[in-house]
Amino acid sequence: MEKDITVFVIDDEMEILKMLENHLKKSGFKNVRTFSNPLDGLKSYNGSNADIVLLDIMMPQMDGIEVLDKLKEKNKDLRVVMMTAYSTLDRVLKSHKIGADSYVLKPFKSLKDVSSKIEEVLAEK
Numbered sequence: 001m002e003k004d005i006t007v008f009v010i011d012d013e014m015e016i017l018k019m020l021e022n023h024l025k026k027s028g029f030k031n032v033r034t035f036s037n038p039l040d041g042l043k044s045y046n047g048s049n050a051d052i053v054l055l056d057i058m059m060p061q062m063d064g065i066e067v068l069d070k071l072k073e074k075n076k077d078l079r080v081v082m083m084t085a086y087s088t089l090d091r092v093l094k095s096h097k098i099g100a101d102s103y104v105l106k107p108f109k110s111l112k113d114v115s116s117k118i119e120e121v122l123a124e125k
Helices: 014-026 038-044 064-074 089-098 111-123
Strands: 003-010 029-035 052-056 079-084 102-105
Touching: 003 014, 003 038, 003 111, 014 029, 014 111, 029 038, 038 064, 052 064, 052 111, 064 079, 064 089, 079 089, 079 111, 102 111
Parallel strands: 003 029, 003 052, 052 079, 079 102
Antiparallel strands: none
């Protein structure tokens, strides 16, 4: 079943972007946009053209927490799921304080966990 939901995926690892894009499209999310540079993702987000963002915390161009803050400036109600291999309590707490809805750990145990997390967060609206 196709879901009329736009998902932005921001991660500096191309393999992760391709893997998530393919999985999300197979899971019925018909509008998936990927960005390997967080600055491109920020420029592309206009405050209403994404329903949810999957956002890596650790990126060389710009820290994911800073990206989260800038996204929330554009739309405080934007749903955001942080992705991290660095699951320090400090980073998770900081991202939740800024407005992240949830997080998933990398490497992913299963890609189904990611699509389930998106559906779970969107259902909380």
